[in-house]
Amino acid sequence: MAPEESAGSWSLLQSFERRFLAARALRSFPWQSLEEKLRESSDSALLLLDILQKTVKHPVCVRHPPAAKYTRCFLSELIKKHEAVHAEPLDELYESLAEVLTAEESAQCHRSYLLPSGDAVTLSESTAIVSHGTTGLVTWDAALHLAEWAIENPAVFAHRTVLELGSGAGLTGLVVCKTCRPRAYVFSDCHSRVLQQLRGNLLLNGLSPDPDATAGSERPLVSVAPLDWDIATVPQLSAFQPDVVIAADVLYCPEVTLSLIGVLQRLSACRRDHNPDVYVAFTVRNPETCQLFKAELGRAAIRWEAVPPHHRKLFPYEEQSETAMLKLTLPASPAC
Template sequence: MAPEDHEGATSLLQSFERRFLAARALPSFPWQSLEEKLREPSGSELLLAILQKHEAVPTEPLDALYEALAEVLMAKESSQCHRSYLLPSGDSVTLSESTAIVSHGTTGLVTWDAALYLAEWAIKNPAAFTDRTVLELGSGAGLTGLAICKACYPRAFIFSDCHGQVLEQLRGNVLLNGFSLELYTPTDPSSPKVTVADLDWDEVTAAQLSAFQADVVIAADVLYCGEVTLSLVRVLKMLSACQRMNAPVVYVAYTIRSQDTGKLFITELERAGIYWEEVPPHAGQLFPYEEHSAIVILKLVLNGCHSVGR
């Protein structure tokens, strides 16, 4: 197999592997690309590579394995599943997520495309997070923050959300990925690196936000209705006021699902005097989100600027 053919085959295999581990729907797999590759003269070598990568151990399966498989097939379908997202280092972020888009009255129990896109951007731009304290607003299942913790080496990371079921799942996912979880004490140099905070945007105070001493604030896919958007801008204004001399840099990622998505947010940012600029799109897809999704990352500067807009 020629070097360029080998590189293309490797990329295709990785695409299948990433989607499989992330439990993506079968129609999202690159079947057409696979069919085209198999039709090439080197297609038999690709097929052999697939079989060698996923071949079974050259012994007869144990009866216990068949029994375990039977138990799985007969079991009641679970409302939770585990998904793994591979990192460039070879490590992965493994999450317990809901199998339903809406569960327990929230959409925060699954990973959304903008969270994957923001995590991908962070991995490609680690200097924005290295040795800094990061506060994530609306962490959901925790994919973005866990990817940053594993690949960007922040000094501390504060996950936050306000829904009880989301917080429970989030704490479990932090532990699942090997991080300890204790109370956050920013003045104690020996304090744990990772924590989960119950943070309601409508009730949080400036003093509570200031205590986090965040250098960077991130949020992904949180602009899903006007009420939530206004609450988010309220939090950003408080962050700007309570840390005026050292206000954090903010990155907000969202998927443009309609013409109105993001418009209210930008309008309210300009009304609040918060400078914003769109982060240039990055090349090379790492995670299995919808390739044709229109996803935007805005970088916000909460102090030191009086002009708004790009």
């Protein structure tokens, strides 16, 4: 195989691997490139077997599989591409499909994200965007954006206490805990079902909210805290004593935006020595909501600056979505 052909095949395999492990929409896969490769390749069966090993047969997926329906649809599409080049039937594809045809559907599925170290962050998530009255049971693009930025900027978190507002499924926090060496990390949310899922995802990734489980280890001290922004008090927030505060995809409506401003104001009154660094990542869905956020920051005397985009895209998410991140400077306040 020529070097350029080998590089092209490796890139294609990596794209399929990362998208399948994260259970991204099938339309986002490079199907056309695959079909072209299959037509050009002298051994199309080998390429398809490699894709099978990088996706359905991947060790991470074997342990923590995506939704059964998703796997069935993926394998059906892979078989269509194979049949389109008029190749001999590939038994392994049909055998894999047969294995999931009888699998039971579940309201939960797994999504996995590969880190530069080769380790993976795996999340148990709802198969529905809205479930149990909340959108916090799935991972949103801004969480992936913030996680990528954290990997490029580990010094922001190293040996510091991090408070995450609206942790959702926990992707960003798990990436920070696995790659940035924080001293302590507080996952927080207000919905009981989200908090339950968060605790499960911590255990799924080898982290425990039990202080005794991390005593004497290099792992950060992690905790899961119920935190309702509208009723959180200064003493409650002060107990966290964060050095860094982060939030991802929490600017989805004016009411929540105003609640976020309120909790940031109370956080500015909590630090005994200095205010924490604050980073908020968001997908620009409604420009008016973003303008509201910036206007309210001004009214609260919270300075902001845009964080330059990071260079390396590690995780698969929608290319067309506009994702941004702000660094906030909370106003100085008397110590609690």
